[in-house]
Amino acid sequence: MTSAWRQDPLTASRPALEGELVAEIAAELLASDLNAAPHVIGSLLRRLEGDAVTVRETCGALSSAQRAGQRMLPRLLPLVPSISACFDGLLLDPDDRLTLLVAGLSVTDNVEVLLRATGRAPDELLAGRLNGLLAVSHGRFTLCDRRATIWLQHTTSALEIAHAHELLERTHRDLGDEDAALWHRASGALQRIPDVAAPLIEMALALSEAGHADHAFVVATEAAEHADGASCEWARAVAGAAAMSAGCFEDAAERLGPLSDADHALHAKALGIAVVAETNTHGMIAMIDPAEHRPRAADPGRWRDWARTASLAAVACAERGAPHEMRAWLAALREADARAGADGAVRDAAVALCWMLTGEAEAVEPSSGGPFSGTMVRALHAAVRGDIDEGLRILALAHARPTGETDPLIPGFERSPLADAYLAVVEALLRFWRGDVEAARELLGTASVRLPVGIPFAGLGVVLVQRLDIAVHGTPGPLARSLAATLPGGIRLDRLVDSGLSAYLGGAAEQAAIDVTLWHDRGAPEPALGIPGLDEVGPVARRPRVEPPETTRARLLLHRIRTLPESSWRREHDEIAETGRRLTSPFDRARVEALLGSTCLSRGDASAGRRHLRAASRLFEDAGALAWKDAVEARLARLTIALSAQSDPVTEPIAVIRDADPLAASRVAWETLLTEREIEVAMRVASGGENREIATALDVSVRTVEVHVGRLFDKLGVRNRVELAVLAHRTGRVF
The missing domain is CATH 1.10.10.10 (Winged helix-like DNA-binding domain superfamily/Winged helix DNA-binding domain)
Structure with missing residues (x-):
């Protein structure tokens, strides 16, 4: 298996090239009806030496839940044809085969461990058939092609694998590394060893807190194989929590669901995570009655665990636009916080985030610590108050100088992939609000190949990456389509606005109006946080949104332009144009200029119409919204052609429409x-x-x-x- 501790040598690969390769593979898989989440494809690329053919074949051998990132990838990846083709002709003597097997199973890349375990001399590692298969430098070793480990384990007997683990266990124990020795003892065992369960659980907890969710899951799962009774339940709880922190909700629900029905301390700790997992898996807030699960005893620890359950349930309700259920859970949270004597530690963080997501951003000033309750909520709060730059500064500072603070809402998960995904989505959203369309798209695209960005805020990341793709290219790209196709079953998105946007930018205004009208008829469903949509056509949706004041002003200007009667247009045009010029977001201002230009043309003011459209084109280019720019340029080109066909060339540059077709x-x-x-x-x-x-x-x-x-x-x-x-x-x- 891939080591639970050894650092992945490809984690520092160039993100732009990695993103391009992931997008290429995602497009091919979509065409074959093998939908895979971008971060799953990215993980496979890093584990399979960046070989696209092997990644595609491996995706075909995985379950749909594994491809979607709803279940963790298997500890040992399947042996697919391209791997067999690489190594089936490889002739190895027993010593070389054992050396490669030990190298692949080792949890460290220390050459001394490899030499002691195999009894080889240093020069033997680079001689014979090992040359080209194993690389050694500065006391470290690495397999030149890590796919060899997959081939070896699939073509080696269980006894031989157990023997390799035994050699590694003995070596690590001789070197005083008890954790590594323990791991190899457990992994190589052919029967249960109950006494390894407890230390493995501690090891998994440490890995989870360090942000290594996949490795924590592997170690906790191994612990559960050896444990019995209460230890087995604890191991399953740790494995479930690790799966949840990676966004693998099916694995989390499978392991935590049974625990949440028990009546002991573990039940209280597992329930909150189980609620999140079940909600994302099944599409509704887990149907549990707070009154049935609240602690019966006065134990402050139980009440604190219950407060965390109530807080996570309340946030899940707020993300999904369920204010009634959210308030019920907040009431349970307030009681739990008081009974635990927590003095608002959990309550205040949850209340601040819930009010933020439901549009009551000023209700509670965020004061908690940690990346989720602190950094993320403070950044959002600053942005919706109107200071987007301050919000981005908060995020940048936290990234550059992590404090290691405990987060009251997600203790133990501060460095998890899911927490990082929330932060990435928020940063991309703030950049979009500021008008940096291309920068936001690049940031989210890079994050999507490593993190489950489709999950935060009940799918907001998917909507965001689709809108950004449409703004730049006119249609969602393969990463966006893969994210949408692999969302957890509990997240439902309405794609009519995105379809309308693509149609509008492609010149199909009628189809765009139909899509937006249908969306409006469905109640105009939107994510919890406002994302620029399509306000240029269709019915006007006037509901408040959680967004910066300037974004709201731009949206209202678009509505005002669309609804002004002919009688007051000339009188109010200059005021609207001046208000639009005060917008600092180039994207928002460009949309106002574009609609002003179209409206001026429709009202017979050609000079002003052209001027506004040309300004819009330049502003869209500055924002990186190239599809919007192309749409404006195409409109100007069509207008020029129409006028040229009707005008008298002798009178140019003043075009005079011929009487043959004045309309x-x-x-x-x-x-x-x-x-x-x-x-x-x-x-x-x-x-x-x-x-x-x-x-x-x-x-x-x-x-x-x-x-x-x-x-x-x-x-x-x-x-x-x-x-x-x-x-x-x-x-x-x-x-």
Whole structure:
């Protein structure tokens, strides 16, 4: 197996290249209906020497839950054809085979351990067939291709593997390393050894606290194989907690579920983690009645454990937009905090985060320590107060100078992959709020190949990476699609806004409006924290969002531009434009400029429309939102072509529309505001057509035409057919 202590030599690999390779493999797996989470692909790449073929074959041999990251990867990866092809022709004498097997099983890369365990001389490690298979430098050794360990263990008998572990146990004991000796004693045993369980559990706890969730799970699982009675339950609890900290909720629920039904101290400690695991696995807040599980005794320790359970349940409710259930759990938390004499240690951290996620950010000033309750909540609090830079500074400082503080909400999990995933998602969100679209996308993409970023805030990371991909490329990329396809069953996302965004940027305004309208009809579901969506088309959703004040101002400006009537447009245009210029986020300001430009064109002000659209293009480029920039540039290009086709070249640069088709420019100017059918109706109304004539020409009912005409009046800010005709002809003639 891969060592539980030895550092992975590929952890310092170049993240950009790693991300590109993960994305390439993810795309191929998606095409083969083998969805795999990016961080699982990344882990396999690091364990399989970066060989993409072997990774793809291994994914095909894993279960769907393992590929999705809902179960831990197996301790020994499967022997797939590409590995067999590499090593089946390798002829090794018994001594060389034993040397390679010991090297692969060793929990340390110390050459002295390898030499003592195998009885080899130093020069023998680099001689014969070992040359090219084993590398030695500065007292350290490494397998040149770690896939050899997989091949060796699959093609070696259990007795031979046990013998290699025995050699390593003896060597580590001679060198005074009791922990390593203990591990090899347990791993090489062919029968249960109950006395190794307790020290293995302690070892697993230390690994978990150090952030090595996968190794902690392996060690705790080994402990459970040897333990009995209460020790076995403790080992399963530690393994379940390690799985949960890695985001492997199916493994966590399987190991912790039975413990949460027991009536002893372990039940109290396991219940909170079990609630989180079950919630993410099954899609609802675990159906437990707080009154049934609250401690019966006055033991402060039990009440503190119950307070932590209530706090985790309350946060899970807040993440999923369930305020009623959240308040019930907060009530249980307040009682538990008081009975434990905790003086708000757990209560205040949970209350601050819950109010943050439900939009009551000012209710509680965050004061807790630790990466989750302290750093993350303080950074979010600063951002939603309007100081995004301060929020990013808080995150950067915590990353550069970790304090090692105990987090009251997640004690023991401060350095876990799941906690790191929350921090990565928050930092990417703050950068998106600040308008650094490309920087946010790169940060989250890098994090996604190492961390379960799809889990935080009930899938907010998935929504975020999809919106960022769409802003840059116009459609979700393979990492985003893999994240969405491998979400835990307990997280449900509405993808209509993302579909609408892709359609809008691709020039399909009608489809975008349909998607946003359907989303609105479903109640406009959104993540707990506000992510810029699509406010340019469809019904206006006016519910409050948890976001910085400037983001709210930009969104309200977009709504105001869309709903201004023709009669007040010219009067209010300058004020809206000036307010937009005060936005510091280049992305938010660009969207305001783009909608101002489109609206100016639709209202017949070509000069202002072009000016706003050109400003939007430059701002989108500054933000890294290249798909938005391309959409604006395409709109300007279509407008230029339409005008060129209708104008008299002799009069350039002032384009004069020929009388043959005075409404052609109106078609281009209105394409982002109206659907294709609405444009057809508008052109016929502007040409003097009556409803019945239009219905006959378009092969629809008169009532349908009446509905379209009513929508035209609303969208264009006119009151009757005459005003619509005047606006259409004016729009066509001013270019």
